[in-house]
Amino acid sequence: MTTSTPAAPPLTAPTSDGRVRLAAEGLRLAYDDRVVVDGLDLTLTDGSFTAIVGPNGCGKSTLLRALGRLMRPAAGQVLLDGRAIQKTPTRDVARVLGLLPQTPIAPAGLTVADLVTRGRHPHQSWLRQWSAEDEAVVAEALTWTDMTDLADRPVDELSGGQRQRAWISMALAQGTDLILLDEPTTYLDLSHQIDVLELVARLHAERGRTVVVVLHDLNLAARYAHRLVAMRDGVLVASGTPHEVLTEQLLADVFDLEARVVPDPVAGTPMVVPVRRLHR
Amino acid sequence: MTATADTIRETVPPEPGGRPAGRAVALRIGPASARFRWRSVVVPVVALVVVVLLGAVALGRGDYPIGVTDVLRTLAGAGEQSQRFIVLELRAPRVVVGVLVGLALGVAGALFQTFARNPLASPDILGITSGASVGAVVAIVVSGTSSAGAVLGGLGVPLAALAGALGAGLLLFLLAFRSGVDGYRLVLVGVAVSSIALAVVDWLLTRAAIYDAAAAYVWIVGSLNARTWDQAVPLALALAVLVPLALAAGRVLGVLQFGDDTARGLGVRLSAAQAAVVLVAVVLVAAAVSAAGPITFVALVVPQIAVRLAGGSRPPLLASGLIGAALVVVADLLTRTVLPQALPVGILTATVGAPYLLWLLVRGRRTTA
Numbered sequence: 001m002t003t004s005t006p007a008a009p010p011l012t013a014p015t016s017d018g019r020v021r022l023a024a025e026g027l028r029l030a031y032d033d034r035v036v037v038d039g040l041d042l043t044l045t046d047g048s049f050t051a052i053v054g055p056n057g058c059g060k061s062t063l064l065r066a067l068g069r070l071m072r073p074a075a076g077q078v079l080l081d082g083r084a085i086q087k088t089p090t091r092d093v094a095r096v097l098g099l100l101p102q103t104p105i106a107p108a109g110l111t112v113a114d115l116v117t118r119g120r121h122p123h124q125s126w127l128r129q130w131s132a133e134d135e136a137v138v139a140e141a142l143t144w145t146d147m148t149d150l151a152d153r154p155v156d157e158l159s160g161g162q163r164q165r166a167w168i169s170m171a172l173a174q175g176t177d178l179i180l181l182d183e184p185t186t187y188l189d190l191s192h193q194i195d196v197l198e199l200v201a202r203l204h205a206e207r208g209r210t211v212v213v214v215l216h217d218l219n220l221a222a223r224y225a226h227r228l229v230a231m232r233d234g235v236l237v238a239s240g241t242p243h244e245v246l247t248e249q250l251l252a253d254v255f256d257l258e259a260r261v262v263p264d265p266v267a268g269t270p271m272v273v274p275v276r277r278l279h280r
Numbered sequence: 281m282t283a284t285a286d287t288i289r290e291t292v293p294p295e296p297g298g299r300p301a302g303r304a305v306a307l308r309i310g311p312a313s314a315r316f317r318w319r320s321v322v323v324p325v326v327a328l329v330v331v332v333l334l335g336a337v338a339l340g341r342g343d344y345p346i347g348v349t350d351v352l353r354t355l356a357g358a359g360e361q362s363q364r365f366i367v368l369e370l371r372a373p374r375v376v377v378g379v380l381v382g383l384a385l386g387v388a389g390a391l392f393q394t395f396a397r398n399p400l401a402s403p404d405i406l407g408i409t410s411g412a413s414v415g416a417v418v419a420i421v422v423s424g425t426s427s428a429g430a431v432l433g434g435l436g437v438p439l440a441a442l443a444g445a446l447g448a449g450l451l452l453f454l455l456a457f458r459s460g461v462d463g464y465r466l467v468l469v470g471v472a473v474s475s476i477a478l479a480v481v482d483w484l485l486t487r488a489a490i491y492d493a494a495a496a497y498v499w500i501v502g503s504l505n506a507r508t509w510d511q512a513v514p515l516a517l518a519l520a521v522l523v524p525l526a527l528a529a530g531r532v533l534g535v536l537q538f539g540d541d542t543a544r545g546l547g548v549r550l551s552a553a554q555a556a557v558v559l560v561a562v563v564l565v566a567a568a569v570s571a572a573g574p575i576t577f578v579a580l581v582v583p584q585i586a587v588r589l590a591g592g593s594r595p596p597l598l599a600s601g602l603i604g605a606a607l608v609v610v611a612d613l614l615t616r617t618v619l620p621q622a623l624p625v626g627i628l629t630a631t632v633g634a635p636y637l638l639w640l641l642v643r644g645r646r647t648t649a
Contacts, residue, residue, distance in 0.1 A: 070541050094547025101541040107397065110537075110593035113304065117315065121535050122547035126528060130306050130315035152303065174546070 019046040021178055021210050022067055022097075026076035029062050029234075035074070036062045037234040044178075049204045049211045051225035053218055055255055059234040060214045061102065061182050067212065068099040068180045080178075094122035098176035100167055102183045102214075106155035112166045113151040116141055119173035141173035144207075145199060161192030168199055172207070179203060181213040185220070193217070197224045222246055222269040230254050246270040252278055302591070320599070323590040327602035331379060334609045338375045339367050341617050377507040377571050378612050378625070379605040380515045382578060384568035386604020387526050389579030390586065390595035391561040394533045395554065396463030400637075402580035403565040406470030409574035410477035411448020412566065413500050415440040416573070417481050420496040421488040437499065438511065442570035448473055449562030453555070461554045502573035502626025504612050511571045518567040523601065525560050530597050533557065537594055575611075575626045577633020578604050584636075 022044040029037040037059040044050055044067075052060045065071040067078055069085045078085040085093060098119075106115055119141070120134040142148045145165050150158065155166055164184055171179050181200065185193040201224050203209045215221040221228060222242035230238040230245055232254045238245045251257045256278045264271040307314045333348075339355075340346040346354075346363055353359045354367045385403070392401040403409050419440035456462070456469040481500065485493050498505075532553045535543050544550050565579070582604040583595030589603075590596045611632075612625040619628075 065541070068545060070544055090544060090549050091547035094545060097545075099541070099545035101539070101545070104542050105397075105537075105539045107537040107593040109587075109591065114593060117304075118535055118538070118546065121531075124531070126531060127312045129531065130308070130313045132308065132313075134313075135306060 020044070020079075021046050021081060022212070023079040024063070024067065024076065025079065027063070027066060027073050027078065028075035029059065029066050029071060030074040031062075035234065037066070037231075040076070040234070040236050042229065042236060042239070044210065044212060047204075047208060047210055048227055049201070049213075049225050050227045050229060051213050051215045051221035052229045052231065053215060053221050054231035054237075058231045060231050062234075063231070064099075064180050064182050064212065064214050068097060069093050070099070091122050094174070094176070096176050097178040097180065098171040098174040100171055100179070100181045100184060102186060104167055106163070106166075108154070108156050110155050111152050112147055112155055112158070112169070113138070113142070115155050115166055116147070116151075116169045116173045119170035119175075122174065137175060138173050141169045144172060145169040159192075160188050161195055164188065164192070164196050165199060168196070168203070172203065177208065178210045178212070181211070183214050183216060185215065185217070193220060200224065218246060218272045219264065219269075222271065223264060223267045242269050246272060256280060317591065320590045320592060320596055323586070323596070324599040324602050327599055327606060331602055331605045331609065334606055334613065335375050335379060338378070338609055338613045339371045341613060342366075342371060373509050373512045374504050374507045374612070375609060376512040377515060378504050378608045380512065380519055381504075381568040381572045381575060382582075382603075382605035382608030383523070383601040384515075384519055384564045384604075385575065385579040385608075386582040386586070386600040386602070387523060387597050388561040388564040388568070389604070390583040390597050390600035391526055391529070391533070391557055391564075392579070393583050394537060394594040395461075395557050395561070396466050397537060397539075398463050398467055399584055400580075401463060401467050401470070402577075402583075403561070403569075404574070404576045404580055405467065405474065406452055407472075407474030407477050408445050408448050408452065408470075408562055408565045409569055409576065410474045410481070411451075412441040412445035412569035412574055414477050414480050414484075415442070415444020415447070416499050417484045417488075417496045418444075420499065421484050421492045438570040441499075441573070442566050444477075445566035445569050446562065448477055449558075449566065453558055453562070457555075461558065498624060499573045501624040502569075502575035502629070503624035504572055504608075505624065507572070515567055515571045518563070522560055522564050522567070525556075526564070526597055529553075529557050529560060533594065573624075573626060575608060576630045577636070578607055578629055581633050581636050582607060 020043045024040055024042040027037060027040040028035060040063065052063065054060045062071065066073055069078070069088075069090065072086060080088060080093060080097060116138050117134070120138065124130070124134065142151055145168055147165055147169050150162060150166070155163060158166065168184070184196050184200065188196060197220055200211060200213060204211045213225065215225075225242065227240065228238075228242050228245040229236060230250060237254050238250055246261055248259060248261050251259045251261070251272060258275040258278050260273045260275065261270045262273060263269070302317050302319060304315045304317050307316065336348050336351050339351045340348055344366055346367065350359060350363060351367055354363050389402045392403065392406065393399050395401070416437050419437045452466070452470055452473050453461070455473070456466040458465075485496060488496060532548055535546050535548050536553060536557070538546070540550055583600045586600040586603050587595040590599050607629070608625065611628040615623045615625050615628050
């Protein structure tokens, strides 16, 4: 197996022509009677890298699920490339939009290669279960995520960081140009958080993927994402560049946190230094 | 069989997974392509050979023993008239029903366990076989005394059992279905459905005349005694439809294992896929049970044996079916030949299966503690 790059998916430079890929319009999301997100509007343009931030229970993961068609809105709609996502067949969505849940389950005994292979599911049929293209894309995804050496290892025996790489490799093999990730750094130590986010940033920069990621760590969100969306109590409070969003006022409003915001000495992005929790 | 919420929750492995089984190979012919491992091909082929040999042995055993070569000659169309009658009319239906029942239970068990990500999810635990028992016992015991019984009695015991199994399956599905079926919920609801069905059976038996109760009891245990082509042919026809459907579902099963969100993210129409898998599994069990009674534990044990032999992340469907067939034929052979009394085959599978279930539960506790 060589590391040569196969034909698909094309290695494209990020194109930010401003075309809206994913949009939420007047979105209301509810579990039974409990409304989690209400009246939310959001547009995500082609080639953007967006992080959704907010306190626990603000509805950011719920929003991500709705954006990925995992949840039917109580009101409003999600548009994927201008088309109502609920009216688009699941399979068609899965060829354009990939999604990584917060703690995905890999069955015992499943190898990394098997896992990444399943990423090709939306492109396969009963007859065409493993085309040459599938094989090339999977091999390339493994190489690109540096998982080739671990390809025959069971996923459940990997460390947390390796496991997350395997899932990202699967998302890459799915070949979608939109990728949604729900807290991909959960349960990882700091160096592995960086490792995973570097990989996600490369998905965006090298593979031209439009990325939406739910993140807890504001400093990492500010460093990697080009746009932050801050939520509180199911409402979109602020949206813009990390510099625009991460202000001391917003931290007080959204996180009940008194904090200083200083430039990150490494990246120059805003860095939050907490002072104390505000009680209201 | 009593299993509480805690024992189920703590039963690990929560997934019916095994070990990886070597590198996958690609097969491409024209537009068709597939990915497989040699072990996953070798295991069903060996199992098939074993089933054929066991079948030949089983055809020869009985009050009038016939050697394996004579059996094979007879099957090929030669042989004496008397041997032809014994082999083809008296013994073949029994063996064929045994093979088909084992096949159906093995495949259904693999479907349930993969779908629910729980090795406890078998038709015995989920109440589908108990539902069949209700149908059969109603038909046997109360056919003369009530209108419902008269209807079921008119159908005959096999059809009544089929109706009971389908009824239990429907109840299970309705109660467990909430915009998709959660495997854990499925097992809990199944335990409840099973308890209700068994209570109804007990109630019916206490009211039954002693002769009817004895007949019902033999049926409840599951037996291959006195099977004829009348049972074998409909079962074969049902499996000719159901087994290909189950195998076709295999591709989706591999993705369903990831849980609802990931499966949807990979383009699976979740509710439709889950409904299809459960429906095929329920009908497989119903067909098997209506032909031979609820031969317990086969569907529970066999998929786990198959996944350990073939490797991989889920019980292989075809290997489970063939190993199920081998197990039922062996169990029937043992009850007819080795054991001093001719027991119904279901008693033997239960005595082998119950310790296995205990082992599963004990091991689960240890690994989670």
